[in-house]
Amino acid sequence: MxxxxxxxxxxxxxxxxxxxxxxxxxxxxxxxxxxxxxxxxxxxxxxxxxxxxxxxxxxxxxxxxxxxxxxxxxxxxxxxxxxxxxxxxxxxxxxxxxxxxxxxxxxxxxxxxxxxxxxxxxxxxxxxxAAVFAELIEDRDPEVRRAAPCALVRFLDEPARVLGLLGERMETEPDRRVRPALVEGLGLFARRHPAAAAPAVDSLIALSVAPDAPGERLAALGQLAGCAPERLPSDLAPTVIALLRARSQESAEPEEPERPATDTLIGQLRVLRPADEEGSRLLRTLHSALGDCTADRIALLNGQLTSEAPADRCNAVWMSAGLFREWRASYEKPIALIGEQLDADDTRLREAAVHVLDGLFELAAPAAEHLAAAVAARPESWVRHWERGAPTLGDALKTLARTGDPRAVPPLLQLLKQPVVPYDLGRIVAYVGPAAAPLAPLLRTRLGDVPLDAADTYDRAAPLLLALSALRHEAAVPEVLRLLPDEVPDRSALVEAAVRTLGAFGPAAHEAIPALRDLLTSDCAATAAAALWSVEEDAKTVLPVLRRELTSGRPRQRQAAAEALGRLGASAGAAVPALRGTAETDDAGGGRVWERTAAACALWDITGAPEPILPVLRHAWHENPYTRGTIAACLSRMGRAATPAHDLLRTELGTTRRHLARSGGYGGGDILEDERLRREAAFLSGGPARVAELTLVSMARQR
Incomplete structure (x- = not known):
């Protein structure tokens, strides 16, 4: 070395x-x-x-x-x-x-x-x-024997020898922790060597009905789902549920080797692993292989979530997260069952349940009763404190608020009276809706208390501004205006947030007009111009600023300018050539797709002519799925004129995979955005009567 x-x-x-x-x-x-x-x-x-x-x-x-x-x-x-x-x-x-x-x-x-x-x-x-792996499959260390089968299948290019070694070891392996790894090796072999897969598939079928071995049977069913789904039993869900129950009732599983409690990423991940890691892996394999067979997967979850074993229920909760994120289906029953886990004595199970529900937003409504009970029973959980950074809302309270449940309001009101407001409280208020109106006066007071000379002025003010915007609490204009002086730290981001809030207040923010006019030459000129239009609709003042920012501003300001020009409607006619140029930009790298989308939508709102913009919207729809919500909203405004693009909506409604689902990660709001898009698409595809209604609305808006 x-x-x-x-x-x-x-x-x-x-x-x-x-x-x-x-x-x-x-x-x-x-x-x-x-x-x-x-x-x-x-x-x-x-x-x-x-x-x-x-x-x-x-x-x-x-x-x-x-x-x-x-x-x-x-x-x-x-x-x-x-x-x-x-x-x-x-x-x-x-x-x-x-x-x-x-x-x-x-x-x-x-x-x-x-x-x-x-x-x-x-x-x-x-x-x-790779010949070494053939020797390790009989190693004295069970952990080595457990890792060896998949290494052997993946890297030793001797299919007949590999299959023989797996079969021989399957007959002699005494350790219940190792045998599922051998089953996994058989499934992997069948997928990697389809021409020679028949003996491996036959072995998996035999293992799937073997007596007195529920763990191995589950492993075999998971592998069959991946390599020979047509050979699965017709009663898959009841079979798997029965095997899970039998496995839970078996004598205790052999203990995993004791590991050190180190301050490493590996050590931290170990703490987060399920109590029954082998069971989790067996089920993850099966669920992944079933893919879009959502009916089977929901039936499996419902069975797991009603198990007497907390470990089985915990595994089901974690399995559900991937299903909810990736596939569209009716999930009321499993979500309600996940809500019931909030009453469990097992801390790991409760935390898993609230974590999964947190990403569902309004889809978590079937669990609202249990969420409300958990919030009421554990006031100490309303706030989550961190070693570094500001405190945040506790998961149960945050999740309850995201469902729109008004029972979240009293705890939020109490937290607003505390010395330090949780950082994300303001962001959550918008999800509660009109029921959050009682929070507005105290939000205003807290905004007025934010010190202007602190390093964390923006962090403390921004969530409150978001909440006041959502509630349209126009009485807070003076408190918002005090955030605009030059001496405020991190002024650029704070001014942008304050200006958006003033714009949300509309004409009621008339006393902000001088301040907004002063900002028309600043870095947030487009945002200030958009807010000024909302307050006084002075096109002579606003239009030149937006035209300038559309062509010379930073990317975010160009997009903001295009969006604001659309709100001006026919008053922005002078900007049509520049908007057309932006919408039709040859953007091979795709970096300006949001600008092109915003410009195309603005062209419709200004001209009412669909021909130049529908091809741009269609291209953006396919180029970047994140634009689809914006495009659907524009198609809604277009009414009958959007009919040539309705095939996009019909295709979207006929797709079972969520439009933002992707490998390698996910966003916290992906499910929310997908549900909104689905509703918009269904609304727009409601037939001739719906199209006629949209046409009348569109005509009224144009007038």
């Missing part, structure tokens, strides 16, 4: 000169040192799945470590090798598929081609040493 020039190599955070220390740490006799070293490998040398030159240099030493029986935690090192080789990517990945993701290179000078080559070389190196 000392013969390698590690200092000449790189990882995610710079020089790889300390990598030998990590490799030695993996072989340490101290559990804390081993875990810290493993955390360093994932955190730097294999950061977020990347493969650097130093990652490649580690592969021979990782192989050396896993072949020495005296090295502890070798199962984790097998998993690390699998990840480096691309084993967590798509099963058809051959090392070059991800090359395009790295064409721009990185900050250390690795060009795109080199980065792509690293993946191919890593996979080739692990394939070259």
């Amino acid at each position: 000392d013969e390698v020039d590690w200092a000449a190599m790189r990882h995610a955070y710079g020089s790889a000169d300390k990598v030998p220390d990590l490799l030695r740490g993996l072989a340490s006799s101290c559990p804390d040192e081993r875990e810290s070293a493993l955390d360093g490998m994932y955190g730097a040398v294999h950061h977020q799945g990347d493969v650097y030159d130093s990652t490649l240099a580690c592969i021979p030493f990782l192989f050396a470590l896993i072949t020495h029986p005296e090295v502890p935690d070798r199962g984790a090192l097998v998993e690390l090798l699998v990840s480096i080789g691309g084993g967590d990517a798509d099963e058809s990945f051959d090392g070059d598929d991800r090359k395009d993701e790295y064409d721009d290179g990185d900050e250390y000078g690795n060009d795109g081609a080199g980065a792509g080559d690293n993946y191919a070389m890593a996979r080739a190196a692990i394939r070259a040493g």
Whole structure:
């Protein structure tokens, strides 16, 4: 190892000169040192799945470590090798598929081609040493045996030998923790080698009906769902529920190896894992394989959520999150059952339930009774305090407010009387709706109390401004105006927020006109012009500013200018040529899609002519799904003129996948945005009577 020039190599955070220390740490006799070293490998040398030159240099030493029986935690090192080789990517990945993701290179000078080559070389190196995995499948350490099957299937290019090894080990493996991994290996084999899959599928079918082995049967059903769904039993949901109940009633599962409580990312993730991690993995595999079969998945969740075992219910709660985020369906029953978990004695289960409900917004309404009861029973949970930063609303109260339930108002009112207002309280008020009106006077008072010379002036004022905007509490104009002087810290962001609030107040904010006029030459000129139009509708003053910002402002100001011009309607006729130019911009990179969308919508609101804008809206709809809500609102204003674009709405309504669902992450408001889009699309596709109604509304707006 000392013969390698590690200092000449790189990882995610710079020089790889300390990598030998990590490799030695993996072989340490101290559990804390081993875990810290493993955390360093994932955190730097294999950061977020990347493969650097130093990652490649580690592969021979990782192989050396896993072949020495005296090295502890070798199962984790097998998993690390699998990840480096691309084993967590798509099963058809051959090392070059991800090359395009790295064409721009990185900050250390690795060009795109080199980065792509690293993946191919890593996979080739692990394939070259894959015979080791055939030996490890019979290792004395059950953790190694549990990690070996998938490594064997992924990297040893001898299908007949691999299948034979899996079958032989399945007959002799005594450890109940390892046997599901062998079942997973059979399923992976069937997917990777479809021409030779028949024996593996037959084995899975036999395992799915094996007596006295509910865990293995569940594992087999999950694998069949992924490789041979046509071979699943017709009564899948009842079968799985019965197996879950039987598994819960079995004698206690073998304990997992004791792990150190280290202050590492790996250690933190371990704390967050389900109490029954194996059960969670079995169900995650099954749910993922079922995909858009929402009826089956809902039936499974309903069965899991009524189990007597808290661990089964907890697993169901976490499984539901992925289903709700990705697929459209009627979820009233499972959401109500998740709400019931808020009454459980198990803290982990309660926290899981409120966490999942928190992302549902109005869809969480079937759980509102239990949320309200939880809020009333635990006032100490209304606020969540952090080691750093301002306190925030507790999850149960925040979730109740997001459903629009008025029972959230009294606790919010009490919190407004506290010395420090939770940072996100103002953002939540808008979801409560008119029932939150009693909060307005106190919100105004708290805004007036915000010090103007503090470092956190913006952080304290912005949520209150949002709340006052949502409630249209026009009496707060003086408190909003006091935030505009030059000496206020972080003035740009604060002024922008204050100006938007004044615009929301409309003509009632007439005393703000001088201040808004003064801001027409500032960095937030477009926002100030939009607010000024809302207050006094003076096109002679506002129009020149918006035309200037549309062509010369910053990207956000250009978009704001286009949106404001649309609100001017026919009064903005002089801006039509510039708006048309913005809408028809040849934007190959897609970076200005929001500007083009805003300009196209403004053109309709000004001219009432659909021909130039419908192609722009159609292109943006497909180019960036996040624009669809804005586009649907514009189509609503267009009435009958939008008929040529109604195919977009019909297609959207016929799609079971949420329009913002994507691999690799999700946004906290994705479900809310999708539900709004669905309602708008359904509203617009309501047939001739609905189109006639929209036409009348559109004509009235144009007048």
